[in-house]
Amino acid sequence: MASGTQSSGMLTREQLYYLFDRFIFLTSQPDVKKRIAEAVQDKQEAVAVTTAIQEEIFLEMGVDPRFGISCLGKVSTVYENDLDLVIQFYKFLSKEEVACDEAELGEEEFTEKMLNQQKLQEQQLEMLKYMRKFHLDDQSAILEKLHQQMENGNYESETSILSAEQIDEIVPRKVSPLYTPR
Numbered sequence: 660m661a662s663g664t665q666s667s668g669m670l671t672r673e674q675l676y677y678l679f680d681r682f683i684f685l686t687s688q689p690d691v692k693k694r695i696a697e698a699v700q701d702k703q704e705a706v707a708v709t710t711a712i713q714e715e716i717f718l719e720m721g722v723d724p725r726f727g728i729s730c731l732g733k734v735s736t737v738y739e740n741d742l743d744l745v746i747q748f749y750k751f752l753s754k755e756e757v758a759c760d761e762a763e764l765g766e767e768e769f770t771e772k773m774l775n776q777q778k779l780q781e782q783q784l785e786m787l788k789y790m791r792k793f794h795l796d797d798q799s800a801i802l803e804k805l806h807q808q809m810e811n812g813n814y815e816s817e818t819s820i821l822s823a824e825q826i827d828e829i830v831p832r833k834v835s836p837l838y839t840p841r
Contacts, residue, residue: 664723669737670730672744674720678727679751681716682709686758695762705759775816782820789823797830804829 670678685691691712698708713731714724738744761769790798805821812818821829 664718664721665726667726669733670722670727672738672741674722675734675738675744676747677720678713678716679747681719682713682751683754685712685716686754692758692761695758699762705762706755708762709755709758779816779819786820786822786826789826793826793830801826801829 686695686709695705695708699705710728713728717724717727720727734748735745738748757773760772764772790801793801801821804825805819808821809815809818
C-alpha cells in the first residue's frame, strides 16, 4: 500500500461521485473499451478489467484500492438515506455491467441486447403510466402482483411487466348497480 493513501473510514459522497463520473467517462472511451474487449479475447473476465480500472481511479484519488473496493460493498447501506447517491451508485453498477456486456457479447449481440433492454424499459414505462390511473391501494395491489410474478419467474426481465389486461384483472371492478347479470 502506498503511504498517504486513505485506508480507513468510508468514502465520502464527493469521493464516490468522482469515482462514478470518472469510471463512466473512462469506460466510454474507445481505448478503454478496446482494453476490456482484448482482455475478454485473452480469456480474462471483463469484470476483472473494470475492477482494475476502478482501482486505478482510487489510486488517482489517493485511496487504497482494496479499501475503495470494500467501500463499494457498503454504499447502499451506509448511504441508504441519500437517494441521489444510491441512484448514482446503481447507475455506476449498470454502466459496469454494460461495459462488460459490450466486451463479452460482440457488437451484434450487444446491440440486440441493448435494443431488447430499451423495448423492455419502454413497456415498463407504459405499465407505470397506466398504473397511475388507479387509486393508491390498487397500485399497491398491482405492484404486489408484479412482485409475485417476478419472484415466480426468477426475476427474469420479461416478468417485470404486466399488460393493461393483467392490471385490469387485478383491480376490482366498480360495477354499476343498475345492471345485475342473472
